[in-house]
Amino acid sequence: MVVLEGKNLTKHFGGLAAVVKVNFELRKGEILGLIGPNGAGKTTLVNMITGIYPPTEGDVFFKGKKITGLRSFKVGRLGISRTFQIVKPFPRMTVKENASLGAMFGAKGKEVTAKQAIEKAEEILEFVGLKDWMNKTADSLTVALRKRLEMAKALAMEPEVILFDEVMAGLNFKEIDMAIETIKKIRDRGITLLVIEHVMKAIKGLADRIFVLHHGQKIADGSPDEVLNDENVIKAYLGKRYKELTK
Numbered sequence: 001m002v003v004l005e006g007k008n009l010t011k012h013f014g015g016l017a018a019v020v021k022v023n024f025e026l027r028k029g030e031i032l033g034l035i036g037p038n039g040a041g042k043t044t045l046v047n048m049i050t051g052i053y054p055p056t057e058g059d060v061f062f063k064g065k066k067i068t069g070l071r072s073f074k075v076g077r078l079g080i081s082r083t084f085q086i087v088k089p090f091p092r093m094t095v096k097e098n099a100s101l102g103a104m105f106g107a108k109g110k111e112v113t114a115k116q117a118i119e120k121a122e123e124i125l126e127f128v129g130l131k132d133w134m135n136k137t138a139d140s141l142t143v144a145l146r147k148r149l150e151m152a153k154a155l156a157m158e159p160e161v162i163l164f165d166e167v168m169a170g171l172n173f174k175e176i177d178m179a180i181e182t183i184k185k186i187r188d189r190g191i192t193l194l195v196i197e198h199v200m201k202a203i204k205g206l207a208d209r210i211f212v213l214h215h216g217q218k219i220a221d222g223s224p225d226e227v228l229n230d231e232n233v234i235k236a237y238l239g240k241r242y243k244e245l246t247k
């Protein structure tokens with residue numbers, strides 16, 4: 001079953017075509033990888049899906065229903081959450097308070113009491129390994145822990161779909177391995193995932209399918225084996241990363 005679908009998605013910023021006629025399908029229970037060079041349009045695609053701004057052209061469907069241009073909080077209520085590439089927790093609030101905001105704005109948001117939101121936050125923080133930091137302020141966290149908090153906020157929304165935008169950027173090898181394990185556990189909870197990542201080890205280890213953007217256009221999609229051996233993909237993106245890949 002297709003949970004999330006983009007049809008002909010296009011975004012222009014003035015004269016710049018950031019995303020051009022992109023079609024994609026996210027199927028229930030899978031991890032779909034999205035890769036491509038810096039500036040390829042990956043984050044822009046997520047921003048169009050989650051109502052940060054409407055597409056210039058094209059449509060987004062969630063479980064068959066058109067959600068094109070819906071505002072972010074409505075998209076969250078429907079059951080789609082995302083992380084931000086540049087994490088922005090409320091710095092003076094505790095980790096627990098930050099995570100509980102996710103629960104309040106998520107799929108069950110309207111019915112959730114403050115107490116229930118806090119309980120949800122505690123459960124999720126334990127799940128992502130942030131239990132020991134629960135009562136610290138967000139600004140005291142390292143980059144790796146902030147990325148984990150970002151994942152926790154998205155999870156606390158109890159979504160059906162999460163769009164992860166580079167949750168491994170800036171992490172060391174050990175932290176990357178932990179993040180990979182966490183993402184597998186999230187999939188095991190039954191959540192469908194789009195994972196944007198430059199860390200090839202993670203994409204290879206996680207993705208059931210991959211699609212590739214380059215200058216806003218989809219240049220390949222298919223199984224990891226097909227896509228990572230595709231000559232256009234190697235030329236446009238993987239060239240520099242090939243050594244890392246073949247390790």
Ligand SMILES: Nc1ncnc2c1ncn2[C@@H]1O[C@H](COP(=O)(O)OP(=O)(O)OP(=O)(O)O)[C@@H](O)[C@H]1O
Nearest residue numbers: 013016018036037038039040041042043044045085
């Ligand atoms: N709000 C905006 N206004 C103007 N231009 C933008 C805006 N957001 C993105 N762009 C431009 O659109 C293009 C695609 O950017 P985007 O952030 O989607 O790339 P990306 O694939 O996520 O790159 P990265 O891997 O560096 O995160 C870039 O040329 C970027 O400068």
Ligand SMILES: [Mg+2]
Nearest residue numbers: 042043044085
């Ligand atoms: Mg980006």
